[in-house]
Amino acid sequence: MDNMVASNGTLTANETGTGRIKAGPSGRKPRRRLSRRNIIVYGTLIVVALYYLLPLYVMIVTSLKGMPEIRVGNIFAPPLEITFEPWVKAWAEACTGLNCDGLSRGFWNSVRITVPSVIISIAVASVNGYALANWRFKGAELFFTILVVGAFIPYQVMIYPIVIVLREMGVYGTLTGLVIVHTIFGMPILTLLFRNYFAGLPEELFKAARVDGAGFWTIYFKIMLPMSLPIFVVAMILQVTGIWNDFLFGVVFTRPEYYPMTVQLNNIVNSVQGVKEYNVNMAATILTGAVPLVVYFVSGRLFVRGIAAGAVKG
Amino acid sequence: MTALTRGSGRPNQWLRNLNAKIASIPMILTAVVIFLGGTIWTVVYSFTNSKLLPRLSFVGLDQYERLWAAPRWIISIQNLALYGFFSLVFSLVIGFVLAALMDQKIRFENTFRTIMLYPFALSFIVTGLVWQWLLNPQFGIQSIVRSLGWESFSFDPLYDADIVIYGILIAALWQGTGLVMCLMLAGLRGIDEDIWKAARVDGIPMWKTYVLIIIPMMRGVFITTLVIIASGIVKVYDLVVAQTSGGPGIASEVPAKYVYDYMFQAQNLGQGFAASTMMLITVAIIIVPWAYLEFGGGRKRG
Numbered sequence: 001m002d003n004m005v006a007s008n009g010t011l012t013a014n015e016t017g018t019g020r021i022k023a024g025p026s027g028r029k030p031r032r033r034l035s036r037r038n039i040i041v042y043g044t045l046i047v048v049a050l051y052y053l054l055p056l057y058v059m060i061v062t063s064l065k066g067m068p069e070i071r072v073g074n075i076f077a078p079p080l081e082i083t084f085e086p087w088v089k090a091w092a093e094a095c096t097g098l099n100c101d102g103l104s105r106g107f108w109n110s111v112r113i114t115v116p117s118v119i120i121s122i123a124v125a126s127v128n129g130y131a132l133a134n135w136r137f138k139g140a141e142l143f144f145t146i147l148v149v150g151a152f153i154p155y156q157v158m159i160y161p162i163v164i165v166l167r168e169m170g171v172y173g174t175l176t177g178l179v180i181v182h183t184i185f186g187m188p189i190l191t192l193l194f195r196n197y198f199a200g201l202p203e204e205l206f207k208a209a210r211v212d213g214a215g216f217w218t219i220y221f222k223i224m225l226p227m228s229l230p231i232f233v234v235a236m237i238l239q240v241t242g243i244w245n246d247f248l249f250g251v252v253f254t255r256p257e258y259y260p261m262t263v264q265l266n267n268i269v270n271s272v273q274g275v276k277e278y279n280v281n282m283a284a285t286i287l288t289g290a291v292p293l294v295v296y297f298v299s300g301r302l303f304v305r306g307i308a309a310g311a312v313k314g
Numbered sequence: 315m316t317a318l319t320r321g322s323g324r325p326n327q328w329l330r331n332l333n334a335k336i337a338s339i340p341m342i343l344t345a346v347v348i349f350l351g352g353t354i355w356t357v358v359y360s361f362t363n364s365k366l367l368p369r370l371s372f373v374g375l376d377q378y379e380r381l382w383a384a385p386r387w388i389i390s391i392q393n394l395a396l397y398g399f400f401s402l403v404f405s406l407v408i409g410f411v412l413a414a415l416m417d418q419k420i421r422f423e424n425t426f427r428t429i430m431l432y433p434f435a436l437s438f439i440v441t442g443l444v445w446q447w448l449l450n451p452q453f454g455i456q457s458i459v460r461s462l463g464w465e466s467f468s469f470d471p472l473y474d475a476d477i478v479i480y481g482i483l484i485a486a487l488w489q490g491t492g493l494v495m496c497l498m499l500a501g502l503r504g505i506d507e508d509i510w511k512a513a514r515v516d517g518i519p520m521w522k523t524y525v526l527i528i529i530p531m532m533r534g535v536f537i538t539t540l541v542i543i544a545s546g547i548v549k550v551y552d553l554v555v556a557q558t559s560g561g562p563g564i565a566s567e568v569p570a571k572y573v574y575d576y577m578f579q580a581q582n583l584g585q586g587f588a589a590s591t592m593m594l595i596t597v598a599i600i601i602v603p604w605a606y607l608e609f610g611g612g613r614k615r616g
Contacts, residue, residue: 041418048412049429055444055488056432062447074458075448127337135334143338143345150349152545152601156573156590160359160368160583161352184344191341216333245437247552252578262439266556269443278447289440296435297428304431304496 063087063283070278086277090284095274096267097256103284106264110244110291112175113260117182118239122232125187129194130220134206144191151188159252166253173255181249186242190235197231198224234306237299241292261288353594360587368583377588387589390567393479394596397568398547400483401490405543406536408487409494414524416495417502427499431492438489442556445485446472472558475565482557482566486550494539501535502528537604544600548593569593 058075063086065079073080092102099105132140162181163172171177201224209219250260259267265288269281296303363373381387412430416423433441448454451470459467471481505528513523529536551570558566569589577586 041415041420045412045415045420045426049426052429052433052488052492055448058448059444070453074461075453076458124340128341131334131337135331135337137331137334137338140334140338143342146345146350147341149601149605150345150353152597153349153353154549154570154590154593154597156549156570156577156586157356157594158348158352159590160577160587161355162348164368165347183340184348187341187344216337241435245439247437247439247555248574252574262437262552265443266439269446270556270559278450278453281443282447285440285443289436292435292437293432296432300424300428303435304427 059282059286063090063279063286065279067277067279086279086283087287089277090268090280090287094268094280094284096264096271103261103264103268103287106259106261107287109175109254109258109264110261113178113182113250113258114240114243116175117179117186117243118236120179121183121186121190121239122235124183125190125235126194126225126228126232127220128187129191129196130198130224131216132191132195133198134219134224135216144195147188148192155185155248159248163252172253173258175254175258178249178253178258178260181253182239182243182246185249186239189238193231193235193238194228197228201227230302233299234302237295237303238306240295241303244291356587357591357594360584360591362584362587364583364587366581366583373584377584378592381585381588381592386564386567387569387572389564390569390572393566393568394547394550396479397483397486397550398544400480401486401547402540402543404483404487405491405494406539408491409539410498410529412491412495413498413502416499427492427496430495433489434493436489438550438552439556441485441489442482442553445481445488446557449481449484473562475562478558478562478566482553485557486553489553490543490546494543497535497539497542498532501532504535505531537607541600541604545597548597548600569596 061078062070062075064082064084065073066081066083066085069080090102091104091107093100094102131137132144162184166172166177166180169177171180205223205227206219209223214222244260245262246260247262247266250263254260265284268284299306359368359370360377361372361374362368362370363376416426420426449456449470449472451457451473456467456469459469471477471484509527509531510523513527518526549570550568551574554560554566554568554571560567560571569592573586573590573593576582576589
């Protein structure tokens with residue numbers, strides 16, 4: 001209450017002096033007005049928060065109802081009879097085309113895509129950022145500029161040439177190919193992130209290690225790596241959510257048996273055949289959103305830092 | 315300098331700093347082969363009549379003429395313009411207002427921020443599907459309002475070609491405004507507390523302080539946010555695929571979807587390349603002035 005912006009300056013005068021009812025010398029804000037403002041601020045924020053939460057609530061509620069209840073009821077009503085059958089069905093039985101083994105396949109595909117992609121893209125970009133920050137060589141800045149500018153080029157422009165490159169390498173349509181693609185497109189932002197972080201570390205450390213005769217890799221593994229755990233966590237959050245949520249690359253660069261979860265989810269929900277089972281669809285949607293949501297809620301402030309670093313510096 | 319000891323002579327320029335160069339190979343390949351090479355390749359092939367496979371038989375601007383004569387492309391561009399305009403305006407306004415509210419030294423700031431930002435962690439596919447369900451005319455918001463007694467209420471953007479793009483806009487704003495709010499809040503926090511005190515001493519009302527003093531001071535944050543939102547808008551694809559698949563009919567098509575469909579489904583590569591080149595030009599129109607302001611002439615920020 002009294003730590004509103006407006007009362008900062010007069011706070012001490014008020015409390016030591018005449019008390020709260022009478023305003024201090026420079027304060028002109030009676031309590032009534034303060035609380036009305038509070039009502040507006042908190043009221044708006046609560047309404048907004050409800051708006052943001054509504055879709056999540058409807059998803060959960062819908063996924064716990066049976067189809068008969070959905071047909072007669074309203075989507076906001078809590079389930080009369082809670083059933084977990086839609087969840088089981090979404091995970092193990094939902095159909096895409098001829099396959100009826102549910103989302104589980106997409107989930108494991110996504111795991112098999114995300115884990116190596118995250119590790120490789122971070123490894124490549126961190127070493128790269130380190131080279132750019134501490135071992136500048138002629139031309140490095142030029143390549144780096146191309147890389148960062150390239151981050152703004154729409155993917156659609158580069159997709160087909162990549163298809164050709166991957167086909168020449170013999171990995172088009174495989175998980176390996178998709179991992180390479182994720183590494184490529186994760187590179188601009190991650191390299192930027194690591195370069196800025198390493199450049200911000202005290203240079204004396206690096207110089208001292210050089211004087212002691214440590215080389216490129218020794219300094220990276222013995223000094224830089226242990227000092228930069230937070231930035232690795234930030235990069236991991238960025239990559240895990242980004243890669244898990246990817247749809248376009250999954251569709252373009254893999255065959256149906258390797259489709260990631262997002263693609264499979266879309267195929268399940270938007271398939272034109274059969275009766276629409278909204279409860280199963282919503283259960284499947286929650287399952288697909290679960291991994292990034294867990295990452296988000298667990299990582300908290302680091303997530304914000306990750307997207308801020310990713311966004312503002314870009 | 316690294317592992318090399320080359321006696322007394324000047325070390326070979328190419329071998330200097332060898333490890334750093336090796337470490338940068340992925341970056342160099344990506345930058346030169348994929349980003350630069352791939353872009354040039356696509357632009358060059360957009361002047362050919364490639365169908366199923368890329369072929370180098372040039373047909374001049376034919377693909378572009380065909381592109382701009384295609385109703386589907388015109389609709390895509392119109393949708394992108396509408397969606398882009400409203401999504402820029404609304405996300406900047408809503409994002410800023412929310413950030414200003416959050417900046418009132420409120421309690422539970424973390425809770426509010428967590429709630430507003432969580433949609434950003436979700437994929438566009440998930441976002442699109444949830445809103446497809448919420449906007450379902452038979453069960454969703456429309457039927458709820460009708461069952462409350464307003465029988466003639468009609469809001470089914472996903473099945474009405476005239477307003478379908480706004481249905482997508484609602485979902486996009488739900489997903490993205492939290493991020494804009496966070497960026498704006500970071501900008502607001504960067505503003506010196508003394509500015510507020512001075513404005514208060516002069517008796518300037520709060521809203522006026524925001525409009526006349528704070529927003530001009532946040533110019534940099536606004537421009538950066540603008541660029542982020544804008545380059546995201548041009549790429550919009552997943553959301554449309556999940557929410558409407560471009561329908562009803564072709565009413566909610568967007569350029570990114572046009573490119574994908576022509577490249578991988580209609581097997582008309584030339585059209586796809588021409589359309590993607592147009593996307594590239596659109597992005598360049600946004601990025602180049604910004605890059606010039608930011609990094610080019612007169613470095614005055616800071």
